[in-house]
Amino acid sequence: MDWQTHQEANRAGTELGGTYLYFDTAAAAPPVIAAVEAASEYLWKTTRTGPYLPSLRAEIYAQLDEIRGRAASFLGATPEELAFTRNGTESISLVARGLRFEPGDEIIVPDTEMLSNIAIWRMVATESGATIVTVAGGPTGLLDPEAVRAAITERTKLLTFAALSNVTGAVQPVVELCEVAAAAGVLVHVNAAQAIGMMPVGFDVWPCDFISACTRKGLRAIEGSGVLAVREQHLDALTPTLAGWWNAGLGDGEDVTFMHAARKLEAGSPNVPAILALGAAIAVAEGLGVDAIHTRVRELTEYAATRLREIQGTQIYGPERDADRLGILPFNIDGCDPAKLTLALERRGIIIEAGHFMATPILAAYGVERMARVSLHYFNTIDEIDQLVAAIDAERGINA
Numbered sequence: 001m002d003w004q005t006h007q008e009a010n011r012a013g014t015e016l017g018g019t020y021l022y023f024d025t026a027a028a029a030p031p032v033i034a035a036v037e038a039a040s041e042y043l044w045k046t047t048r049t050g051p052y053l054p055s056l057r058a059e060i061y062a063q064l065d066e067i068r069g070r071a072a073s074f075l076g077a078t079p080e081e082l083a084f085t086r087n088g089t090e091s092i093s094l095v096a097r098g099l100r101f102e103p104g105d106e107i108i109v110p111d112t113e114m115l116s117n118i119a120i121w122r123m124v125a126t127e128s129g130a131t132i133v134t135v136a137g138g139p140t141g142l143l144d145p146e147a148v149r150a151a152i153t154e155r156t157k158l159l160t161f162a163a164l165s166n167v168t169g170a171v172q173p174v175v176e177l178c179e180v181a182a183a184a185g186v187l188v189h190v191n192a193a194q195a196i197g198m199m200p201v202g203f204d205v206w207p208c209d210f211i212s213a214c215t216r217k218g219l220r221a222i223e224g225s226g227v228l229a230v231r232e233q234h235l236d237a238l239t240p241t242l243a244g245w246w247n248a249g250l251g252d253g254e255d256v257t258f259m260h261a262a263r264k265l266e267a268g269s270p271n272v273p274a275i276l277a278l279g280a281a282i283a284v285a286e287g288l289g290v291d292a293i294h295t296r297v298r299e300l301t302e303y304a305a306t307r308l309r310e311i312q313g314t315q316i317y318g319p320e321r322d323a324d325r326l327g328i329l330p331f332n333i334d335g336c337d338p339a340k341l342t343l344a345l346e347r348r349g350i351i352i353e354a355g356h357f358m359a360t361p362i363l364a365a366y367g368v369e370r371m372a373r374v375s376l377h378y379f380n381t382i383d384e385i386d387q388l389v390a391a392i393d394a395e396r397g398i399n400a
């Protein structure tokens, strides 16, 4: 892959790679230009002709069908197994709310998770009388399949975890975790919010039951889009949280009917601009090749980790082996306030993030309240990483 050529084409007209160096893909990546164009072209059409020009509607709905197929195959799923959502949090919530939990059921939510993969499970547990069981990832942030196996009881109904942690950057042993759960008849929900677009994800690589994802990060679509894949055999078990036109029909009596497809989880007018952008972003990722992206991000991650460690007083959190992390490098430097460091870097046009990343239990385990986080994608370069490290080194005296 000629990254340089792709870079130049995709940064034309932007300030990225010049005025700004962007290292915050874990929050949201700059969308690919094709995604922004797809959304804006549609919005312009709606203002020129009105959104319900019959031929435009027909064309758009055909495009949505085509993108559903593309998104599904990107996730190793069928079009019937794929739902468009507004974000990763909604995808997770549609699974949690859609399933039925009985009093005494157990849901395994490891301590490696961030708010969006904790809050809704706690809510449904409280409402149903189910129990949340925690499994510790430990300082590396990596889940041990044996620890999960030990936590499973005959009441365990579901295991949920993120394939790639937004906090530690740990890449979980997803296949092994799924196999341990499946052997005990436990459902598995994998949160691919950070993983999608960074590494191969999907039902064809993970033997899990549900995959939720946010598509404004590694996939570089626009804000307001997400996806959810539901294995065909679970479609009937999942009750839609929302109902109305687009996903529901009225039965003979008092009942409401839904189609046998994940689309039943989408209610009301679809978020057309975001879905069109999603289709364009997937096409770009497919054009580059997910395997090639994965290899590139892995190389950049290892280089950035090595260079960051050269800065005196730096501690990088998460997996000990760089091969167990992808793209995300959380760190602190002795005597340096991560929030002040982030602001100082912004003044230099270098964008990183500092905070608790909505994962206070993980930070508590490290005994820190905040960390700085560099997160990479294939569009970053070795030269950008060198500039970042030089800038951090120059600012590391910024103290608490």
Ligand SMILES: Cc1ncc(COP(=O)(O)O)c(C=O)c1O
Binding pocket: 026, 086, 087, 088, 089, 090, 114, 116, 117, 162, 164, 165, 166, 191, 193, 194, 213, 214, 215, 226
């Ligand atoms: C690991 C993880 N899960 C879930 C989410 C939620 O995704 P969204 O922001 O699309 O709701 C995020 C990001 O914000 C995340 O990093």
